[in-house]
Amino acid sequence: MPEADVVKTGINGLDEILFGGFPRGNTILVSGAAGTGKTTLGVEFVYRGARQFHEPGMIVLFEVAPDKLVRDAALFGWDLRELERDGRLKIVFTTRQVFQQELLQADSVLLAEAAEFGARRLFVDGLVPLPEPNGGDSRDAFHLLAEGLHRENLTAMLALESTFADAEAMRAPEEFVADTILRLSIEPVQRAVLRSIEVVKSRGHEYALGRHSFRIVNGQGLEVYRRVQAPRGVKREGGASFDPTSRVTTGIPGLDELVNGGYFVASTTLVVGISGAGKSVMALQFIAEGARRGERSLMITLDEPPAQVLRNAHSIGIDLPSVIDRGLVHLWYEPAQEFEIDRHFAQIEAIVEDFKPKRAVIDSLSTYGSSLGASERSFRDFFHAVVALMKERQVTAVYNHENPEMLGMSSMMGEFKVSSLVDNIILMNWVELGDTFRHALTVAKMRAMPTRRTTHECEIVNGQGMKVLPRPLVGALPMVPFASYVGLISRAPERRGQVVPERAL
Amino acid sequence: MRAGTRRTPLARVEGRRRMTPSYDAVVCAASPGVRSDRAAEARPETISTTWFSATGQTFSASCAPERGRPYCSSLVEERIMPPQIGEVLDRLGCLRHPCDLDLLLFFSRHPRAFLVSERLAQYVGYDLPQVAQSLETLIAAGLLQRSPDSTHPARLYLLTPGSTLGEWLSSLLRFVATREGRAAVIHALKVRQSPAPPAGQSSASAGRREPEPVASVRGVPWRLEVLYA
Numbered sequence: 096m097p098e099a100d101v102v103k104t105g106i107n108g109l110d111e112i113l114f115g116g117f118p119r120g121n122t123i124l125v126s127g128a129a130g131t132g133k134t135t136l137g138v139e140f141v142y143r144g145a146r147q148f149h150e151p152g153m154i155v156l157f158e159v160a161p162d163k164l165v166r167d168a169a170l171f172g173w174d175l176r177e178l179e180r181d182g183r184l185k186i187v188f189t190t191r192q193v194f195q196q197e198l199l200q201a202d203s204v205l206l207a208e209a210a211e212f213g214a215r216r217l218f219v220d221g222l223v224p225l226p227e228p229n230g231g232d233s234r235d236a237f238h239l240l241a242e243g244l245h246r247e248n249l250t251a252m253l254a255l256e257s258t259f260a261d262a263e264a265m266r267a268p269e270e271f272v273a274d275t276i277l278r279l280s281i282e283p284v285q286r287a288v289l290r291s292i293e294v295v296k297s298r299g300h301e302y303a304l305g306r307h308s309f310r311i312v313n314g315q316g317l318e319v320y321r322r323v324q325a326p327r328g329v330k331r332e333g334g335a336s337f338d339p340t341s342r343v344t345t346g347i348p349g350l351d352e353l354v355n356g357g358y359f360v361a362s363t364t365l366v367v368g369i370s371g372a373g374k375s376v377m378a379l380q381f382i383a384e385g386a387r388r389g390e391r392s393l394m395i396t397l398d399e400p401p402a403q404v405l406r407n408a409h410s411i412g413i414d415l416p417s418v419i420d421r422g423l424v425h426l427w428y429e430p431a432q433e434f435e436i437d438r439h440f441a442q443i444e445a446i447v448e449d450f451k452p453k454r455a456v457i458d459s460l461s462t463y464g465s466s467l468g469a470s471e472r473s474f475r476d477f478f479h480a481v482v483a484l485m486k487e488r489q490v491t492a493v494y495n496h497e498n499p500e501m502l503g504m505s506s507m508m509g510e511f512k513v514s515s516l517v518d519n520i521i522l523m524n525w526v527e528l529g530d531t532f533r534h535a536l537t538v539a540k541m542r543a544m545p546t547r548r549t550t551h552e553c554e555i556v557n558g559q560g561m562k563v564l565p566r567p568l569v570g571a572l573p574m575v576p577f578a579s580y581v582g583l584i585s586r587a588p589e590r591r592g593q594v595v596p597e598r599a600l
Numbered sequence: 601m602r603a604g605t606r607r608t609p610l611a612r613v614e615g616r617r618r619m620t621p622s623y624d625a626v627v628c629a630a631s632p633g634v635r636s637d638r639a640a641e642a643r644p645e646t647i648s649t650t651w652f653s654a655t656g657q658t659f660s661a662s663c664a665p666e667r668g669r670p671y672c673s674s675l676v677e678e679r680i681m682p683p684q685i686g687e688v689l690d691r692l693g694c695l696r697h698p699c700d701l702d703l704l705l706f707f708s709r710h711p712r713a714f715l716v717s718e719r720l721a722q723y724v725g726y727d728l729p730q731v732a733q734s735l736e737t738l739i740a741a742g743l744l745q746r747s748p749d750s751t752h753p754a755r756l757y758l759l760t761p762g763s764t765l766g767e768w769l770s771s772l773l774r775f776v777a778t779r780e781g782r783a784a785v786i787h788a789l790k791v792r793q794s795p796a797p798p799a800g801q802s803s804a805s806a807g808r809r810e811p812e813p814v815a816s817v818r819g820v821p822w823r824l825e826v827l828y829a
Contacts, residue, residue: 162709189714193754197714204747204756205714 096300102150102216102250105143106136108319108441109292112307117275118299122241123252124270127279132290132311133254135171136279137218138164139316140252142173144216145183152216153209154186155194159220161186171316182212191223195236198243206247217244217251238272274298280306287433292319308437320437324476327483339543343454343491346384347377349563350536353551355544358519361489362542363482365460365514367496368523373534373553374495375399376561377523378456379408379415381493386418390453393425393446393490397462401428411560425450434466436477443481447488455485459495460513478513518542524550536563685775685788691768694741696793698786699726699734701776707744707759708773714756743769 096118103116110116117123125133141152156164164186165175178184185208189197197205209217244251253273270276276295281288291306309319342357351357358364366374378394385392396404404426408415418424427446429439447455460478467473478494485492494517514520520540525532537550553563580588689695695704702724707713713720721731735757738744747756776782 160709161711185712187712187714187756188710189754190716190719193714193716193719197752197754200752204752204754208756 101300102144103148104140105147106139106317106319107315108307108309108321109317112292112294112303112319112321112325113297114301114303117250117297119250120245120248121250121274121298122244122272123250123275123277124255124273125252125277125279126255126257126270128257128281131279131281132309132317133256133279134159134164134220135311136277136317137220137252137254138168138173138175139171141184141216141218142168142175142178142316145178146173150215151183151213152218153214154184155205155217155219156186156188157191157194157221161188170313172314173316185209185212185214191221194219195240198240203243206243209249210247215248215250217249219251219253222253222255234272241272270295289435308435310435310438318438320435320441323437323440323480327480327487344384344388345377346380346382346387347553347561347563349551349553349565353536353538353546353563354519354541355546358491358493359543360491361486362491362518363485363516364491364493364519364521365496365517366493366521366523367498369500369525370497372523372525373555373561374497374523375407375458376411376555377521378458378493378495379404379411379413380560381454382424382456383408383413383415383418385454386421386423389423391423391425391450392454393427393450393452393456395443395455395457396426396428397431397457398459399428400430401426404428410557411555412558413560425452431462431466434463436463436467436473440477440480444484447484447490451488452490455490455492457481457492457494459497461495461497475513475516479516482516514540526550526552534561685785686792688768688772688775689785689788689792692741692743692772694737694743695789696737697730697734698789699724699730700737701782701785701789702726703731703734703738704743704759704769705773705776705782707738707757711759712756714754716754720757 096115100119101116102119102121103110104113125136127133138154141154144150144152154164168175175184175186179186187205187208189205194205197203241251275297278293278295280291280293282291283289290309290311292309293306294302294304303321303325305322305325307319307322307325309317312318338360341360342351342355343360343362344351344357345354366377368374382392382394394404399407405415415424415426419426425446427442429442463477464474467477482492484490517540519538519542522537522539524535524537526535527533534553534555535550536553537548538546539548540546549566551563551566553561555561575590579591581591582588695701703720706720706724715723717731717735718728720735721728724731726734735744735746739746743760745758745760749755772785776785
């Protein structure tokens, strides 16, 4: 579609899900219950049009007094009075009845008023299902209204009030006539609320389907976040590294030897283990190794605030503030109390695109799991999106995941089954020997690389960090054939009393 | 002071330099039949004005801030004092009836209104002929524009604060944005409408008063002292 035929909203994130904006001249119906943000959306649509795109606009109000609208808009930093003085905005107060009758007139005063200053956008706040003047149905009445607007080539946004909480129940006849329908809603999520916007239909262009989250931000306006599951394009989904030779060193003495010199570039590594097993220490050393090599690293921490992370790093001899100051490390903390997964992902996306890290750590994935509730699908969708983002941007990423089992592991990811999405898996365990728990590390999976899956002891030394201890045995243990065991599949194998030649069985 | 009378205590005048813009004006009910000689002691900072009570008596109001407390913020910010209301009304010239003021107030909140006059009358709470008359008054004064007469039942009204009266108008509008300010101006308009009653006859018996407007003068936040019972 030619750019001149696209009406950009200018609303942060909305044009992205509209794939550019609305087709010019569309009649856009915004439906939603009270408090869902219809007025803010409409006013911002007109404000941004006048301010950013030189498209004067008109706002029609039925119940809200214009001075209150101006006052409320000022909270977002929108000076509507200034636009009025400059002749880029008109706010008209009227009644629904007058408005409806006016748009049926060939010489509508209202539309003449809009045409007089070259209005290209119109926002009508507080429509209710329209009664047809001659007793027809409201669909006809709305059709006549839309025709009146179309005649003037106005891109009109009409906020339709609904008292229904259920989206299906509030389907109004007007929705069949409108060119575009945006449905706003508020849904309770674990005692918090989540605002969402859905493009139900939009004639004349493509758009991202589904419910996307949005926020109303003081001093700014709407911020729309594309739902995390929505595909981001072929480039991202196909993103991966094809370099079979380069390695990204782990920063853990002794570990690189176990992973063939380091991780592949843009690979995904999962470090799984119970709390205290050394996952965060490994993450800090991975970041510090990047800084030592002059590579930018992003560390996303969800459980520990930055000051605590800095202290932890200091305790193992890593001067994190210094590398942060040098612009080599971006430490980003987001508390997980009221998690909005679409917004969170949009922020990660923005940081990655802006900071351009070579390495990234998320500490830890289990926090996402607990914040998203029992929704395994949401977690998997989010993780898939993060992995795809990192691969597209060639970021070698390490994700920590807390496994609740103290000794041994019956499942690597518990209820969140995403291990198929990762390239490498490192298991961190405690091994109880005598009266001491000792750290054990097993490289359980290395995609496209050989691994022995042997368990190694490691230790964390104050002021130095973690290292994998060398195996005291010289050479490998002799391989005993399967035939020497019983109960292999039951996961409790026992040695037979005597080795039986295979062909004798 | 006459025996048996109850005097509304006047607060000490603290002077405007002590005022801060966070004060809610003190509201006192009028005390008909009470006279205070303290009014004569009022210093220049004390605000005085006169109006008719609901029973037709003529009252004078004195307003003085409490110790360390200012006048209501709109008074301080706009620097309109009740004695100045008359001056502002003189400058504007056109406002005669409370309906004129209330229409002006309505249009200040709805500067571009597209309405049928019946609905407009409902919004401001006066009868239709009075609204029509007041509209003509405001239009003639250049404070309001109206779309040309046509077949359309609704008319587009546009407040024109850019007129030569703009500054006075905006001062007045900010002043009447409060209930107290509006009541004070309505009172002043009523006083202007009513000629002084002949000697020996109260204004009530003169029968010249307009009916009570939407707001009652009883809400006026000035300390009241009866000067002329």
